[in-house]
Structures are given as C-alpha cells and as structure tokens.
Amino acid sequence: MQKLKVGIIFGGQSSEYEVSLMSCASVIKVMDKSKYEIMPIGINKHGNWKLFLGSIEKIENDTWQSEAIPVLLAPDPKYNCAIEINNGIEKRHYFDVAFPVLHGPRGEDGTVQSIFELMNVPYVSCGVASSAIxxxxxxxxxxxxxxxxxIVDYKVFYKNELKGKISDIISEIENSIGYPCFVKPANLGSSVGISKVSKRDELSDALFAAAKYDTKILVEKSVxxxxxxxxxxxxxxxxxxxxxxxxxxxxxxxxxxxxxxxxxxxxxxxxxxxxxxxxxxxxxxxxxxxxxxxxxxxxxxxxxxxxxxxxxxxxxxxxxxxxxxxxxxxxxxxxxxxxxxxxxxxxxxxxxxxxxxxxxxxx
The missing domain is CATH 3.30.470.20 (ATP-grasp fold, B domain)
Incomplete structure (x- = not known):
C-alpha cells in the first residue's frame, strides 16, 4: 500500500513558536510510519519556510534550522508541494495532506489555512473563516x-487608545467589569500576555502588557x-x-x-x-x-x-x-x-x- 505523504507544518512567527516545536515532535513520534511518509516543514521566527528531514530531537531542542532546506509553497493548485530551488534547479517535494501544528497568529488564525486552500491541498483542522474567528x-x-x-461579561479596548485615554479606560473597566478581572490580547494562545488584575494599581501595567502582543485588548470579568x-x-x-x-x-x-x-x-x-x-x-x-x-x-x-x-x-x-x-x-x-x-x-x-x-x- 502506498504511503500517504503528510506535510507537518511547525514553528511559526508567534510567541508560541516553542510550544509548536514540542507539539510537532510529539505528533511525529506517534504517527504510524507504515501508513505515512512524513515531511516536516518548519517556519522560523522570520517567516522563512524550510524542509527539515533530520532527527526529531533537533526539532525539540530548536537546532533544526542548520540542516533545513529553504522551500516555497506556491498558491497555485498545480503545485501541491514544497518547492526547493538550488542553483536555479527546481526540486518539488509533494505531499497529499498538510497537518499544521502551529499555535497562535500567522499559523492558527486562517493565514496558513488560506495557502492550503489556494493550493487545493487537504489540511487538518478548521477552515479559514473559523480559524480566524x-x-x-x-x-x-x-x-x-x-x-x-x-460567556462572561467583557469589554474591548485598542492599543492606540491607551496613552491618551488610560484614565477613562480604567474608570470604564471599574464601573462595568470590576475587580478581579482578566486582561488579555485578543489574538493569542497559550495564555501569553494574560494578567489577572485585583486592584487599580495593577490595571495600567496589565493593559500595556497585553498591548505588546495585540492591538486589540480584551478585559473579562473574573469568575x-x-x-x-x-x-x-x-x-x-x-x-x-x-x-x-x-x-x-x-x-x-x-x-x-x-x-x-x-x-x-x-x-x-x-x-x-x-x-x-x-x-x-x-x-x-x-x-x-x-x-x-x-x-x-x-x-x-x-x-x-x-x-x-x-x-x-x-x-x-x-x-x-x-x-x-x-x-x-x-x-x-x-x-x-x-x-x-x-x-x-x-x-x-x-x-x-x-x-x-x-x-x-x-x-
């Protein structure tokens, strides 16, 4: 029986890069090698895509890039592959299905899913719209x-409002949400950038901390x-x-x-x-x-x-x-x-x- 070629997409440009490496290694270890031909494709923190065919341990300890081969994915259905170009010579690495193990923005948010849609390649997990939402x-x-x-009560604020309206924002949070509350970046996972705030003195720092990761900030009532x-x-x-x-x-x-x-x-x-x-x-x-x-x-x-x-x-x-x-x-x-x-x-x-x-x- 011919093996199914699976492109495992890992890494990414989000603050959850390291988590993705751990997830990727775990998935590859457990996959049935008699069924699947596994093709790990990493995205480094600069957004460069690279084919990696080395040991899983190098993914786990983040030393994979030294052996990786730069590749491109073309948003064209005739290229259902990772394209390697070396000294002007093109080599195609085809895969039958993509398995993104990416966490956070530019990976879990519909951006990478849209590439697979344009390529007309099957991919694991949610579609473009649901991923983004x-x-x-x-x-x-x-x-x-x-x-x-x-859902719990919440309020939304924006990064560009913080410097000029921080006093008004704090008053609005106190009047509508109260303490304790949670302050979060609107688009992130793995609880990065989240603060639990119990008093006024902590609120400003929490808002600016969340604004390091996103332009939109969510404040939720604590339960x-x-x-x-x-x-x-x-x-x-x-x-x-x-x-x-x-x-x-x-x-x-x-x-x-x-x-x-x-x-x-x-x-x-x-x-x-x-x-x-x-x-x-x-x-x-x-x-x-x-x-x-x-x-x-x-x-x-x-x-x-x-x-x-x-x-x-x-x-x-x-x-x-x-x-x-x-x-x-x-x-x-x-x-x-x-x-x-x-x-x-x-x-x-x-x-x-x-x-x-x-x-x-x-x-």
Whole structure:
C-alpha cells in the first residue's frame, strides 16, 4: 500500500513558536510510519519556510534550522508541494495532506489555512473563516453570544487608545467589569500576555502588557471557577470527549503553569463532574463548535462557577497543543481513542472535507 505523504507544518512567527516545536515532535513520534511518509516543514521566527528531514530531537531542542532546506509553497493548485530551488534547479517535494501544528497568529488564525486552500491541498483542522474567528476572542464571543451560548461579561479596548485615554479606560473597566478581572490580547494562545488584575494599581501595567502582543485588548470579568476543557472531533457530525479539569499550579492556568512548572499543575481526567454536568459540557462544546463553523478539531475551554455551577464558554482553540502533556489528546485517550488513532482520524477528516469541497460547483 502506498504511503500517504503528510506535510507537518511547525514553528511559526508567534510567541508560541516553542510550544509548536514540542507539539510537532510529539505528533511525529506517534504517527504510524507504515501508513505515512512524513515531511516536516518548519517556519522560523522570520517567516522563512524550510524542509527539515533530520532527527526529531533537533526539532525539540530548536537546532533544526542548520540542516533545513529553504522551500516555497506556491498558491497555485498545480503545485501541491514544497518547492526547493538550488542553483536555479527546481526540486518539488509533494505531499497529499498538510497537518499544521502551529499555535497562535500567522499559523492558527486562517493565514496558513488560506495557502492550503489556494493550493487545493487537504489540511487538518478548521477552515479559514473559523480559524480566524476562533483566534480572535472578541469576534468569537460576539458569535457565541448571538447563538445564545453563555460567556462572561467583557469589554474591548485598542492599543492606540491607551496613552491618551488610560484614565477613562480604567474608570470604564471599574464601573462595568470590576475587580478581579482578566486582561488579555485578543489574538493569542497559550495564555501569553494574560494578567489577572485585583486592584487599580495593577490595571495600567496589565493593559500595556497585553498591548505588546495585540492591538486589540480584551478585559473579562473574573469568575471564581473550575477550569474545564472538552475536546471536539469531527466535521458535520462532531463528537465531544469526556471533559477534563485543570488544577493550575498558579493563580490561573498561564503560560508558566502550562509549560514551565513541570508536574505542578494537575490534570484530572476525566473531570470529577456529575453525569448531568458532563453532558452539559459536552453539549455546549458541540454547540460552540458548530456556531463557529469549526471542522476537524477544536478544544473548548470552559469556566464553571464553583458556587452556582453555571458554565461559561471561555474560548475555542482550533489547533490545540499536541505535546505529551496536552489536554486535547489526553481527553481523547481517556474517552477511548488513542493518540495514534486520533492522528489517523484527523487526517481522514481533512481528506473528507476536501472531497466535499471539491464536489461543489465553483462560480
């Protein structure tokens, strides 16, 4: 049987570059080498695309670039390949499906997905529009609210407003959101740039810290909550995993708690919830997935009020972490789907969606 050629796209220009390297290495290690011919294509922090055929360890420790070959991806359907040009000689490295393991802007936000659309190459995870909307926490909240799905109260501010209107912004936050609150970049993942603010003296610094990463800043009401997550898998008929719960090593599940604190943060799989609450989380996860027109996969993050048990949708991640400690594959393992089978299913879903789109009449 001929192997399926899979282009694993990793790295990227976002602040989540290092997380992507870890995810990429984990995915490659678990993939069935009897089924797949794996073609890792890295994007460095300068945005250069490079084919890497060396050892996985060099991806993990970020020494892969010295052996990598510069390549281009042309937005033309006759070039379903990475193109290497060496001394004027062109060499094409074809792949049958793309598997982006990119996190954050310029990777998870529809930009890379649009390249695969133009190339007419199947790719894992959500389409262009849903990827872009889910990355933008403000747009996704607006759609979730319009779909009558529960979200926490929030306000939106812009970087160019901070210097001239910081006093007015602080007063508006205090009057409408109050303390404690969370201040976040609107377009980022892995909890980068997020601050929990408990008093006025901390608010200005938190706003400017978020503005380092995005021009749009989200301020959310804090809920004394349990952090619940649910993995969704599928296209037109998505399924939800058993939920998991995070017990963060810090005040909230920030970047350090996720990736730097080792085993200090605890993951409860499955989450210790009643059957009714488990069903409610799963149903809300699927409704959010459909409302935002997701496909392939997404991890839906929830906040559950500790006193009232009211559930709020926090955000959706269209390319969730795939490291050895990441919740998305772990929730599916707990639900009976192994990491290796999960990769198989994601590739099958990408091929299925691509076939369906190619059956449509254009113009």
């Amino acid at each position: 889910c990355m933008d926490k403000v747009f996704s909240k607006k759609i979730l609210a319009q779909s009558n799905l529960p 004394d909550a349990r952090e619940i997550e649910c993995a969704v898998l599928g296209n037109s008929d998505p399924k939800a995993s058993l939920p998991g719960e995070i017990l963060p090593s810090r005040d909230f599940y920030d970047y350090s708690a996720k990736y730097l604190d080792g085993d200090k943060s605890k993951l409860l799989l499955p989450a210790p919830l009643s059957s009714d609450l488990t069903t409610q989380v799963q149903e809300l996860a699927i409704k959010a997935f459909k409302a935002l027109d997701c496909s392939g996969m997404a991890r839906v993050d929830f906040l559950m009020d500790k006193k009232t048990e009211k559930i709020y949708i926090n955000e959706l991640n269209t390319i969730p972490g795939f490291t050895k400690i990441s919740m998305y594959p772990k929730m599916w393992e707990t639900s009976g789907l192994s990491y290796k089978k999960l990769i198989d299913e994601l590739i099958c879903l990408a091929l299925e969606r691509h076939r369906e789109k190619n059956e449509l009449t254009l113009a």
